Amino acid sequence: MNCIKKEKRNLFSLFTIYDCNRCIYFRKDETIIIGRHAIQIYSITPGCWLESINDEYFMFNKMLAKLLLEFSVNQENNLFLWFDGFLNIDNHGEIFSSFLNIGYNIHIINM
Secondary structure (H helix, E strand, O other), X not given: OXXXXXXXXXXXXXXXXXXXXXXXXXXXXXXXXXXXXXXEEEEOOOEEOOOOOOOHXXXXXXXXXXXXXXXXXXXXXXXXXXXXXXXXXXXXXXXXXHHXXXXXXXXXXXX
């Protein structure tokens, strides 16, 4: 997996603008609302999957502290998941749908 921004430019790609917002490796927060329940995916490390992150980033991360505080205050009927790696909801669709049918909201923190 190589970032397209790090490739060498040639004459034909000299004026091409590379945008990370359309890249599949770019992390974004997502909210999927199904009926009265929601699946919320938070990315605590905004940016690219291809960048390396050390453990000190998580110790002093203000966004992670805010998410954990909000989750602890509003913990009724909520399910907290932590995924390390690329998350594909289609692979876990049956599990998520069963929790939504029970009445849980799903909060996913993705690194």
